[in-house]
Amino acid sequence: MSVRTPDPNPGWLPEFALDETRARVPILYVEAVPVRVDSHGTVEHIGVLLRGSSTTGEMTRTLVSGRVLHGESVRDALLRNLEKDLGPTAFPQLPTSVVPFTVAEYFPFPGVTPLHDPRQHAVALAYVVPVTGECNPRQDALELTWLTPEEAAHPDVLADMEGGRGTLLKQALAHLGVLGA
Amino acid sequence: MSVRTPDPNPGWLPEFALDETRARVPILYVEAVPVRVDSHGTVEHIGVLLRGSSTTGEMTRTLVSGRVLHGESVRDALLRNLEKDLGPTAFPQLPTSVVPFTVAEYFPFPGVTPLHDPRQHAVALAYVVPVTGECNPRQDALELTWLTPEEAAHPDVLADMEGGRGTLLKQALAHLGVLGA
Amino acid sequence: MSVRTPDPNPGWLPEFALDETRARVPILYVEAVPVRVDSHGTVEHIGVLLRGSSTTGEMTRTLVSGRVLHGESVRDALLRNLEKDLGPTAFPQLPTSVVPFTVAEYFPFPGVTPLHDPRQHAVALAYVVPVTGECNPRQDALELTWLTPEEAAHPDVLADMEGGRGTLLKQALAHLGVLGA
Amino acid sequence: MSVRTPDPNPGWLPEFALDETRARVPILYVEAVPVRVDSHGTVEHIGVLLRGSSTTGEMTRTLVSGRVLHGESVRDALLRNLEKDLGPTAFPQLPTSVVPFTVAEYFPFPGVTPLHDPRQHAVALAYVVPVTGECNPRQDALELTWLTPEEAAHPDVLADMEGGRGTLLKQALAHLGVLGA
Secondary structure (H helix, E strand, O other): OOOOOOOOOOOOOOHHHHHHHHOOOOEEEEEEEEEEEOOOOOEEEEEEEEEEOOOOOOEEEEOEEEEOOOOOOHHHHHHHHHHHHHOOOOOEOOOOOOOOOEEEEEEOOOOOOOOEOOOOOEEEEEEEEEEOOOOOOOOOOEEEEEEOHHHHOOHHHHHHEHHHHHHHHHHHHHHOOOOOO | OOOOOOOOOOOOOOHHHHHHHHOOOOEEEEEEEEEEEOOOOOEEEEEEEEEEOOOOOOEEEEOEEEEOOOOOOHHHHHHHHHHHHHOOOOOEOOOOOOOOOEEEEEEOOOOOOOOEOOOOOEEEEEEEEEEOOOOOOOOOOEEEEEEOHHHHOOHHHHHHEHHHHHHHHHHHHHHOOOOOO | OOOOOOOOOOOOOOHHHHHHHHOOOOEEEEEEEEEEEOOOOOEEEEEEEEEEOOOOOOEEEEOEEEEOOOOOOHHHHHHHHHHHHHOOOOOEOOOOOOOOOEEEEEEOOOOOOOOEOOOOOEEEEEEEEEEOOOOOOOOOOEEEEEEOHHHHOOHHHHHHEHHHHHHHHHHHHHHHOOOOO | OOOOOOOOOOOOOOHHHHHHHHOOOOEEEEEEEEEEEOOOOOEEEEEEEEEEOOOOOOEEEEOEEEEOOOOOOHHHHHHHHHHHHHOOOOOEOOOOOOOOOEEEEEEOOOOOOOOEOOOOOEEEEEEEEEEOOOOOOOOOOEEEEEEOHHHHOOHHHHHHEHHHHHHHHHHHHHHOOOOOO
16 A cells, blocks of 8 residues: 655656656647737737756756646646746636647757757647736746747847747747738 | 828729629628627537618628728738727727638528528628627617527527628638537 | 620620629739749749839739639639630649648738738738649740749849748748748 | 668657657647548548557547647648558548548547547547548558448447447438438
């Protein structure tokens, strides 16, 4: 009979088990592009996360992103990762349909697709998520900046995106009808 | 030089002009399925409009629906028609993308598609729109009822939908992942 | 009893009636981006139409485009316009769903959206259509060129697109996952 | 230096490793609904697989389905599984976009969603795939039957679908605009 207290995060894996798993199957992720919209649903600002490396001091940009855990629904994973990266007062409006605007494929070896993740083969369902509240990333190293669609589409911003996510961000802007000419 | 006061609704047409136009080209509509969602974006209730005929007393069900006027954007048309049918305090969350979940084609002669509109050939862009406020249809003859997905999918409800919109409602439920087995 | 022969193109309108209608309601169009795909469905080439003006000699680029006629379904309009612009041996593979990858809104006055049509307010349902046969535009002034995604995304190509359709072409490339970084 | 011959299926896992992995993370699948279409892209027939159990003799119905292997793209997985279940002469027309028509979530415990897989937590990207050639499932126990949309939507057919896939099939029919009233 087990006398252990229940695991508070049953979907989480010890590091060695996650590493082993990453070598075996593609890992399912969700990604979110946080946006501010006007009353017509037109996107006015895009939220991009800025992450400072504690060792190199280098800055990279990224989107809300995280694994879908074992036993967790896609919606639960999306909400949990939004809260993890934007804080508890962001008030995200989750999509009514689980159909993503794109499926992003990250391979551990570069060059297969524009997207790349040295840790693993990851497949991410990507969503646009309007947020209406205050966004305060819970991790110290993370900061959220709001960019206009024009600013977000700037080659410098796109080039700073981690793992080739500039491509993903452009797909989001195109899907939203704000990519420009 | 014109001394007329500006037309407050420049997109509106006198009845005879609209009738003539309806015989010439397909008329562009927007339709909306109002929904109530939980914090995960899962749809809990579907808003269906109930319309009583003043002459026959017969009740029919319908969705939010209206023309796109000349010079009006699809988003503006969607917001205007939501306000017309749900009142000014419905607080609809308009979609971030103008891609509809389906395109509904209504022909003036029955049998071509399940959808039918004796007045005209109409093509409607259909959207799901979460609303968070109070819905009070501005027309006396109209009433909004909130149904669970199971209730909305009931054959009696679907059969009552005007112009064959039961098909459209089922498409919305399927798109939302709540159509059931 | 009518003794007239049936109208061979009942949806067509005399020029004056079309002009009048264009001033009254948005006109519904379909647009298609013809593509060549490999066995995995990945897009290898994009078909762009090149049109020479007989008076100015100027060249502009465009996509397959045309009206939805009164009484005509969206699918019929798409097939008819593909045949009109690509010839009878193009063998287009029409989409199984009528949901467009985007809805393009053209206003008669510039600046409202990147898209612009001086003749009218037009709303176009836009589709990607793989073609497997020979494409021979039936109009003398039209020529089809096949571009790689990289070539199609070149600013010079995008700037040559009629009515601001460079934006639309970029949306298609993003939707297909071949827009690049 | 390795003297082993290269692994012909590097993404495949020994049974025990797959079982272990299934207890750790959601497993990514692709599913396909094979269809026959007319020249307008309208779906005329739906391909449903019939599987006989060698032990019980019971028949169940299913769709084309299989894992995405480590290092394999979604498109490659889709093509490989179509060939596995429909044979080498099916000539599937793969979608030009990797956006699925729905994301199907199967949990190992029943009741969370209509979909259920006792072996694992699986998340499937679901696509509609027109096929133009001869379909001959390579496994003896499998047979492909072509159903009209009306036949496919029959409650008896839907109830026979493995793992609750009747829901998924209805979503496909709704997406294709052939679910009926």
